[in-house]
Amino acid sequence: MESLFLQQVVNGLIVGSVYSLIAVGLTMIFGVMRISNFAHGDFSMVGAYIAVFLLAWVPGWMGWVGSLLAAAAGVGLLGILVERGVFRPLLTRWTDLDQIMVSIGLFILMENLAQLFFGATPRTLSDPFGGVTVNMGLVSTSAMRLLCFAMAMVIIIVLEVYLNRARMGVAIQATAQNRTAAQLMGININLIYAVTFALGSALAGLGGVLYGTLFAIYPTMGAIPTLKAFVVTILGGMGNIRGAIFSGFILGVAETLGGTYISMEYKHAIGFVIIILVLLIIPNGLFGRSEK
Amino acid sequence: MTGGSKKLLWAFGAALALALPWLISDRYIQHLLVTSLIFVIFASSWNLLTGYAGQFNLGHAAFFGIGAYASALLALKLGVPPWIGLFLGGLLAAAAGFLLGIPSLRLSGPYLAITTIGFAEILRLVAMNWVQLTRGSLGLYGIPPLPGFWGLEFTSELTFYYVALAGAALALFCFRRLTRSEFGLSLQALREDEPGAESIGVDTNRFKLTVFTISAFFGGFSGALLAHYQRLISPDLLSLHETFQALTMTIIGGLGTLTGPVVGAVLLTFLSEGLRFVEDAVKIDVRLIIYGALLIVTILFMRGGIVGLWERLSAGRGRDQEEG
Amino acid sequence: MRLLQTQKVTKYFGGLCALKEVSFNLEQGEVMGLIGPNGAGKTTLINIISGAFHPSQGKVVYHGRDISRLKAHQINVLGIARTFQVVRIFKRLTVLENVLTAMVDRSKEGPWKLVWGSFFKRVCAFKQDPEACATAEGLLASVGLLRYRDEQAENLPYAMAKRLEIARALATRPKLLLLDEPSSGLNPAEQNEQIKIIRQINEQGVTILIIEHVMKVIMDISHRLIVLHYGEKIAEGTPKEVYSDPLVVEAYLGGEAHA
């Protein structure tokens, strides 16, 4: 009984770490640019497919590490292109509605292009450990899932350090806090936007690779990480990076526990129920919004 | 355009709409006509809520699904006549619309978008998992057709076309009346600026609940029509993709205009037909790729969609003539 | 006759005290100027009277009735209309539609009544109602906007947008009009025009509470002035009295003179 509970908490934390990673990208983009990108999960999908193809080409460890690097670089680059081509032209004249709808267009386009290029068959990523499980007293998990968790944590920590130490990271945070003040301080706002969008997309891509170690990969998978990331982002307060990190874990654990003790069928509804309640009671999310 | 030529155009349009299924004997195309008419209603109802009142609802598929399931289940389990079911389905959806309106009193933008998606997704999961009632992902089949009268049957594409046409005409008549009245102007005020609308006495909360309810009624009505036409429905009706379909049609046609969703629904339904040969060759849904691309292009370069473009062009021509 | 009275109105935003026990009376038919340095709480006061905010403490009494808990739209129906410091016109409606929307009688007609009216009124399409249009055109003419009748409001020059906001407020047939900096951002010629318009409105019997930074405008049209400084009322009286009050000179005019 107790071990089942602990086991589910561990599983929840592992899934949650991936949710956090993907949601941090989304919340960063929102915090700096006020873009709610409904195609965010499709960037994860692209990242996952990059891993699929790289691992097919170079199996094992090399391929795995290469996948992460390639996904970050490839999806980051895609992010730059998308920001330039789709979001930048709207930046000065859009309403919330225009902006969300353009991202929905992107969502529809990307998932169907993926069908065209990658085919509809679901794929999985091969396990570099060959299915070894790790026993830790009451709980056990596969080495691959553990690695996934560790990687997510490492990336999140690196990101935290970058945002708080590196000059560019600090500038990004300053812009998120107050766009006009940042501009007055001589920060090149267009550069910040490009970097933020690229970084946020790269995080989605990395999250996608890790997501692919846990779940199946298929062209229309992007909707799920998009929705989870939005739930997490709203829960953490849109634009609030630490809030997103914590909320990712909260959602992951709530889902696995809910799936075990309440109902497996309604697992995916749990996040929505939580945010509908939270929004109706505390509209700014659990950790407040980053904006003034 | 002068009043006379406008009337003529209307008469021509009506005659064409009535004669269309006789001009085209291909049953598949007749089927597309019916589908596009149902989507005219569905997309227009979304347009009333989002295009006119500015309430960003991404859970509109919930109303579509509620209408379809309610009418189908009422007929299957309780033997309620489908003609009545169409309206009961709408009414049930309207009740759900009122409920979904409540969060809109406090939320907007992405927050409202996610809440409404959540609402539809929760309902979709219910439809998937309440197997005793809905047969889960198998869906409901054997839904009775609309009963015939006066020797008419409503089981073929050809005859159902007229039912759908009447439904669409009724819905569009209502939307036209609603949007041009004091009610419609108040909705647009609400969309443009909430504090501004409050300052001239618009009770924005009550207007939001009202427009959610009305929009949901027509959304549910269109879903019920679909149920008695296809006679087979599945939880997919409640999925995000149905909402996106309405959204794409409306935006490409022209958000916040009466004709926009009509143009969009008909155009996109037949675009897919035009692409059928391509799809047969590559075996995938090219249609959706084009939807996505068109949606992006419309928002970036063609504000107001096709109707907006048309209006700009004809206004330009009018001006040229005046100057010339 | 007393039209409106604020009684020790206090407003906190978190820890910040934006208004502190502000009390004053508005007499029917007068033009009251409301001045004070930036951030003094002028807009906040108008927001409270118009129901956009509720006071933290104190009351707003209108026609002998406490209105401080009512919502903005209810207060408008009682006869108080306002404009905004940053214009809030309905951008994607035409100029005429902006005014028509405000003319809808909302005292008894909730949304469902209007829905009913969409189908069963004599003239369902409001824009084609000749009486309503004539009234709206009259209002537009009175602020000099008639030639922009069918223009999209978003295309109006700034000065015209400000006037449209006044016309829209008037369309609700107010007894009290709250104007938040109606001539800020206008050039001197436009300011003169604005003074004329405001004076005309007052001559038709509408009581006016006006916030204004432009000295000339406020001296010209207000019968009395009150001065806010850090949320407190520091002076009240005729323009002459107020401008010779040493407290005001120090708090407000002094600052202005240096600036």
Ligand SMILES: Nc1ncnc2c1ncn2[C@@H]1O[C@H](COP(=O)(O)OP(=O)(O)OP(=O)(O)O)[C@@H](O)[C@H]1O
């Ligand atoms: N909604 C709000 N939330 C928090 N603080 C507010 C809010 N509105 C106003 N304030 C604060 O209350 C104080 C008074 O603001 P207010 O807008 O009333 O000043 P004002 O006299 O109209 O100034 P100005 O001449 O610049 O328009 C300011 O310090 C402002 O920052």
Ligand SMILES: [Mg+2]
């Ligand atoms: Mg102010």
